[in-house]
Amino acid sequence: MSRTDLVADVFTVMRNAIMAKKDIVDVPASNTVRFILEILKTTGYIENLKFIEDKKQGVVRIYLKYTAGKSAIKSIHKVSKSSRRVYVKQDKVPVVLRGRGLAIISTSKGLLTDQQAREQKIGGEIIAEIY
Secondary structure (H helix, E strand, O other): OOOHHHHHHHHHHHHHHHHOOOOOEEEOHHHHHHHHHHHHHHOOEEEEEEEEEOOOEEEEEEEEEEEEEEEEEOOOOOOOOOOOOOEEEEHHHHHHHHHEEEEEEEEEEEEEEHHHHHHHHHOEEEEEEEO
């Protein structure tokens, strides 16, 4: 199976695991996936993650976070796709769910949250929105 958009595949695997009430899910690793998952860990959307080396590209084990039986992630989707890239200027960085959600933005300084991008006054490509 050819994977053209690994980040979208990871989000789909996470959505399916949340619907099935799984605690742990394994996804293929890449640098972009690692940085996105680190952001999700520091912002409290996932419990923990672990990098597992194998003979290929590696695997990331994601420990999903649940509170009182409900997932911390209500919605996770990719905004910018391979067929339609979405870029924003520094003054148009989105606020997801009036600040209760999170947007991940690819900037010249790496992957940042929407709040970090506003603080540093940088725009970029909107990768995902999570709430």
